[in-house]
Amino acid sequence: MSPALDPATAGNRTLYWRSRRLPRLRLMQAALTDHSYPTHSHDAFVIAATEAGGSAFYSRGSHQIARPGRLLVFNPQEPHAGHLNQSAGWRYRAFYLGEEALTELCADAGLEPDVGFCQNAIDDPGLVSAFLALHRRLDRCDPLLADELLERSFGALFRTHGQPGRADPEEALDDHRLGLALELMRARFGEPLLLKSLAREVGLTPFQLIRRFKRRLGMTPYARLQQFRLEAAARLMRQGAAPSQAAVEAGFYDQSALTRHFKRAFGVTPGQFALAEQGNGKQGNSRQDPLSGGV
Template sequence: MARTYERNTTRYWFDNDLPGLSLMCADFTRQDYPPHLHDGFVIAITEAGGSIIKSRGVVDEARPSSLLVFNPDEPHAGTMGRSQHWRYRSLYLSDDAIKVVAQGLGIDDIPRFNRNIFLDPDLIQSFLSLHYCLDGNTNGLRRQELLIGTFGSLFRRHGHGGSVIDRAPRDRMLIRQVMQRMTDQFADDLSLEELSRSVGLTPFQLIGLFKRGIGLTPHAYLMQIRLEHARDYLRRGIPIAQAAVMAGFYDQSAFTTYFRRCHGITPKQFVKAIRQVES
């Protein structure tokens, strides 16, 4: 639910699929956070404007080019400073969510961070994609992939201590096994955990294996299989909505969005072109 106060707008919610994960979208023109702490990790991505952050005896600035990370129980404070606007998205992970992430990474002890601000454009974009994904009605495999992949990258690049996050072996046979399962069960609701477990890998390892092996994530590869089947159904005269469900898409809207992203046209345009050739 959104709330407006003194020209500030905030929206805060708990994720339905991952206990212990909550999220917020904030757009502030006036806001001062006194020294406080959280019982879990806090990740914040500034989309516009900025603020002054105080933590560890250091004063720094949150900008769109920076990623904010706070460890559990780490005191910090924030003020608008000279900025007249601060729009950001944040994620809060308590113990239950941290355990799920740790399992996905194949570790027992989560790393911590020795500083709070990181200049990492790729990681910032990944966290924005994750937040937008969790803010919408997105495929479960895509959600899992972004969650584990993004936090895995954060901990590997910037974390200190904790367990070592193992990379996947360079094994083409394992990729082929998972690809075959996707081909056979393309319309099923496949999970990242299930696919990785079937070949003895962690979800994070499976993501890395696919990226290095074929240049696509597991979700992206599955979507290509589904698109291929959907196009075949459309060529056979099956209605768009029915073709979408048969191919494994959540609904016609999700199918249309992905079809347009990959082909630059809508399914309706594709069907129209087929009919023109046939007439």
């Protein structure tokens, strides 16, 4: 049974930042007591290690459990959702590894960057400990030790569990009409889209289109459209756009709408995200106090 979190940590608290040692690598630290992640995806690999507690998550058509000793790995664009289930809380540390960070790490490790993972949950306490040690010490230790920690964690993960020939879940679809709908949504995410019009353009009824989205992607058309918009807003903020500007250009009604959806999906606000992407250190949100470095 997962250990209960200390009651003093009540509230949802997160920190998000770019590594000073590896600026292309993003990190997150979270302590959650009631947050639920809706079905969403990331444009990066997500590697998450549980420190205490746990949560339930849904991916690849099945429900699984996050717990200490189990590493979670999600490929780019892989839909997943999560909630605390019966746990009193969930403390975890996560890495977000985009294409540039992946290329850099794989080059240092002598590996090919064309890698993917066939399972989301990896039961390996030693590997979890290695990732937790890396997360806690990456930006605060001797460069030689940092390189060793990277090899013990990412190097071991890629060599032991990585599979060559990564595939985009959406590009791998053999459903031509669903693929066409995704192309239209990706190109027109900033516009108001009507379900009837989108279905008509791909030769389906609205009901058929919704069923195909839910069956193949685990998301409704609206949820996937929101994901395209969130990805666009994140790209814009990485390029220096303010959250208010990113919200409008990405197709959200206003900044508050972006904030609501962004925080639900990614656990941090657009403001936190933008400041961290600009290199302004660790950005936190909390009902009480920000997370301390020792959590």
